[in-house]
Amino acid sequence: MPGLTPAQTRSLRDRFPGDGFTAVPEEMCAFGADASRLFEAPWAVVRPECEEQVVGLLTWAQDEGVPLFPRARGTNVVGACVPRGGGVVVSMLRMNRILQIDAEDFVAVVQPGVVTADLQAELGRRGLMYPPDPASVRISTIGGNVATCAGGMSAVKYGVTRDYVLGVRAVLPGGRVLHTGGRNHKNVVGLDLARLFVGSEGTLGLLTEITLKLLPKPEATASVLAGWPQTAGALAAAREIFAAGILPAAMEFMDHDVLSAVALVGEVPWPEGTGAALLLRLDGGREALAADLERLERVVRGTSPSFMRRGLGAQEEEPLWEVRRLINPASFKVAPDKLSDDITVPRSQVRETVEGIRRIAAESGLTVLVFGHLGDGNLHVNVMHDHAAGDGPRALQVKGRVLELVLSLGGTMSGEHGVGLTKFAQLEKQLSPLELELMRSIKKTFDPSGLLNPGKGY
Numbered sequence: 001m002p003g004l005t006p007a008q009t010r011s012l013r014d015r016f017p018g019d020g021f022t023a024v025p026e027e028m029c030a031f032g033a034d035a036s037r038l039f040e041a042p043w044a045v046v047r048p049e050c051e052e053q054v055v056g057l058l059t060w061a062q063d064e065g066v067p068l069f070p071r072a073r074g075t076n077v078v079g080a081c082v083p084r085g086g087g088v089v090v091s092m093l094r095m096n097r098i099l100q101i102d103a104e105d106f107v108a109v110v111q112p113g114v115v116t117a118d119l120q121a122e123l124g125r126r127g128l129m130y131p132p133d134p135a136s137v138r139i140s141t142i143g144g145n146v147a148t149c150a151g152g153m154s155a156v157k158y159g160v161t162r163d164y165v166l167g168v169r170a171v172l173p174g175g176r177v178l179h180t181g182g183r184n185h186k187n188v189v190g191l192d193l194a195r196l197f198v199g200s201e202g203t204l205g206l207l208t209e210i211t212l213k214l215l216p217k218p219e220a221t222a223s224v225l226a227g228w229p230q231t232a233g234a235l236a237a238a239r240e241i242f243a244a245g246i247l248p249a250a251m252e253f254m255d256h257d258v259l260s261a262v263a264l265v266g267e268v269p270w271p272e273g274t275g276a277a278l279l280l281r282l283d284g285g286r287e288a289l290a291a292d293l294e295r296l297e298r299v300v301r302g303t304s305p306s307f308m309r310r311g312l313g314a315q316e317e318e319p320l321w322e323v324r325r326l327i328n329p330a331s332f333k334v335a336p337d338k339l340s341d342d343i344t345v346p347r348s349q350v351r352e353t354v355e356g357i358r359r360i361a362a363e364s365g366l367t368v369l370v371f372g373h374l375g376d377g378n379l380h381v382n383v384m385h386d387h388a389a390g391d392g393p394r395a396l397q398v399k400g401r402v403l404e405l406v407l408s409l410g411g412t413m414s415g416e417h418g419v420g421l422t423k424f425a426q427l428e429k430q431l432s433p434l435e436l437e438l439m440r441s442i443k444k445t446f447d448p449s450g451l452l453n454p455g456k457g458y
């Protein structure tokens with residue numbers, strides 16, 4: 001279909017007055033892309049401010065056969081917002097109110113466009129916590145996090161977005177409003193439709209309200225950064241920490257090439273010859289935390305680290321975590337382009353995965369950065385290359401070999417970023433025909449005409 005007819009344009013303009021509608025190419029430009037850097041021009045962009053407008057829009061889209069592409073901040077890295085094939089982009093950012101925080105029920109009820117860090121800050125002031133902490137926490141929204149099942153560093157202890165969604169309101173294609181789940185922290189009546197929306201990449205309905213489970217905020221935190229001469233030392237230490245019965249609130253891993261890259265952009269605390277590092281965070285009550293920290297340091301010391309540094313409380317911890325934040329900018333000092341994946345393997349397979357990736361990298365002659373959420377087996381793999389120098393095909397080959405390795409070890413091609421457009425072609429390597437058939441028939445049940453974020457996810 002080439003675009004909207006004049007009558008359709010008029011109808012949308014009436015439904016979304018003022019700057020709630022635009023079809024000006026310059027204004028729509030940013031709405032055709034996301035952090036995947038893929039782009040396709042939208043036919044129009046609308047910005048609903050309330051559920052009623054969303055109901056009207058989905059009814060209209062079904063009647064007119066017009067595809068809709070939901071988006072929030074567009075920080076997903078897999079093309080999940082890109083209006084591939086053409087259609088109307090629906091920006092949910094104007095539905096951005098925290099509707100309720102209930103310290104007795106331990107729930108927050110929010111509209112989808114609330115920025116996750118804003119909710120967390122508000123909760124923190126009340127002694128409450130919403131744990132999922134994607135690195136994009138300051139630039140992404142609850143709606144986007146739910147639709148992608150965002151993870152983060154604290155997943156090792158607290159789980160991912162899925163573990164905190166108790167209920168949703170969603171407008172389904174055709175305009176019906178589904179209110180499912182609610183404020184109960186337990187509920188086993190029927191299938192879990194609320195969580196079906198988690199990770200659905202905007203393909204089943206437009207989320208208009210989300211009820212999240214909360215926890216009490218831990219009184220204190222502490223962090224430890226430690227390094228070992230070899231990768232094996234860091235991986236062995238991770239195993240020892242769990243074996244000692246310690247469950248860190250974060251356990252981040254940085255391999256040798258990552259440490260070298262970070263050293264290119266800033267002062268680093270580790271001595272020369274450090275081959276891999278772990279960055280750990282503990283949280284809990286103040287007194288218990290002091291004892292836990294000592295125990296953690298004792299276990300780490302037992303694995304012969306080449307250095308170890310601690311930070312107690314946000315101010316001291318900050319410089320340690322700055323190292324982790326530098327990885328992304330530092331990677332571009334290694335090479336101008338990257339292919340990045342967020343593979344996940346069972347914890348028992350982490351060592352074999354890291355060694356296998358190193359082998360593949362050495363054979364290819366490209367630098368492959370391996371780092372990330374070691375505690376739950378979720379590793380970021382950045383294949384660094386120079387597209388202009390003709391490295392593109394080699395980088396793609398490395399990416400393909402890494403995927404094969406991960407799947408052969410019982411892993412998954414994505415632990416948190418999702419499928420979107422960029423991993424769609426690889427789906428059949430991981431999912432069985434029956435799994436795909438069931439997923440696609442669920443999609444058909446919600447969206448018989450295939451008009452909501454078509455071509456994404458599964």
Ligand SMILES: Cc1cc2nc3c(=O)[nH]c(=O)nc-3n(C[C@H](O)[C@H](O)[C@H](O)COP(=O)(O)OP(=O)(O)OC[C@H]3O[C@@H](n4cnc5c(N)ncnc54)[C@H](O)[C@@H]3O)c2cc1C
Nearest residue numbers: 072073074075076134135136141144147150151201202207
């Ligand atoms: C620097 C950086 C760091 C990142 N770190 C992490 C990380 O640590 N962990 C992680 O998991 N991800 C990470 N990401 C990826 C990204 O931030 C997440 O996928 C995030 O959840 C996307 O949120 P968003 O608000 O930007 O949503 P968008 O990217 O706008 O949308 C994401 C998906 O949600 C759908 N959607 C949005 N709103 C709605 C709605 N109201 N109803 C239905 N569907 C909707 C869209 O159609 C799309 O499929 C990172 C990205 C960047 C750029």
